[in-house]
Amino acid sequence: xxxxxxxxxxxxxxxxxxxxxxxxxxxxxxxxxxxxxxxxxxxxxxxxxxxxxxxxxxxxxxxxxxxxxxxxxxxxxxxxxxxxxxxxxxxxxxxxxxxxxxxxxxxxxxxxxx
Amino acid sequence: xxxxxxxxxxxxxxxxxxxxxxxxxxxxxxxxxxxxxxxxxxxxxxxxxxxxxxxxxxxxxxxxxxxxxxxxxxxxxxxxxxxxxxxxxxxxxxxxxxxxxxxxxxxxxxxxxxxxxxx
Numbered sequence: 001x002x003x004x005x006x007x008x009x010x011x012x013x014x015x016x017x018x019x020x021x022x023x024x025x026x027x028x029x030x031x032x033x034x035x036x037x038x039x040x041x042x043x044x045x046x047x048x049x050x051x052x053x054x055x056x057x058x059x060x061x062x063x064x065x066x067x068x069x070x071x072x073x074x075x076x077x078x079x080x081x082x083x084x085x086x087x088x089x090x091x092x093x094x095x096x097x098x099x100x101x102x103x104x105x106x107x108x109x110x111x112x113x114x
Numbered sequence: 115x116x117x118x119x120x121x122x123x124x125x126x127x128x129x130x131x132x133x134x135x136x137x138x139x140x141x142x143x144x145x146x147x148x149x150x151x152x153x154x155x156x157x158x159x160x161x162x163x164x165x166x167x168x169x170x171x172x173x174x175x176x177x178x179x180x181x182x183x184x185x186x187x188x189x190x191x192x193x194x195x196x197x198x199x200x201x202x203x204x205x206x207x208x209x210x211x212x213x214x215x216x217x218x219x220x221x222x223x224x225x226x227x228x229x230x231x232x233x
Contacts, residue, residue: 031218031219033219033220033221035223040225041225042118042120042205042223042224042225042226043159043205043207043221043223044223045220045221045222048218048219048220050218056218058220059222088157090159094219096219101164101219102149102161102164103149103161103219103221104161105151105158105159107157107158108157108158108159
């Protein structure tokens, strides 16, 4: 158990509404990531963080923003949700700072945008 | 750009058959890491193995084995004597570095292979 929780686990929202997903970890790991999973695409990186207030874009960052005001929480915000953002969102942590290590994933959040 | 290809979208086998899941990757990095993850029907992602680019030894863990070949840029995964509990989506992934050679641990995933093992 990597001590990662995601909230909410399921959400249905309407097009145009803002949505925030939360990832919480209990181990004070420096590196955190947000991925989305879609059929035929595997998992794709949205944003990642390498410390408090240190974030950067991933492969599919358009339409998403993130914030990391404290080590344990990494928030993903959809400013104005669209149907193309219907997906399963996974948060992950990397236990080793600055090196490639095994990423451990949270349980996922299933988001439906109507 | 890095790329991981899992050409097998779906595989169906009968219990006790051996099955190999293919993974081919592209990278310009000389140092990189490869991973396999399992996603059972319950949806969580379970880490199976990590391999670095300097270690081409095959690895065996119980019924699972991995064949890493740099010459063909492949990292294939074999399940021996498959069981119904092996039914899952399997993902191959590759670590990534930025233009300056720094690794932030970012992963590039393949599309996944759906494995169904029938009793």
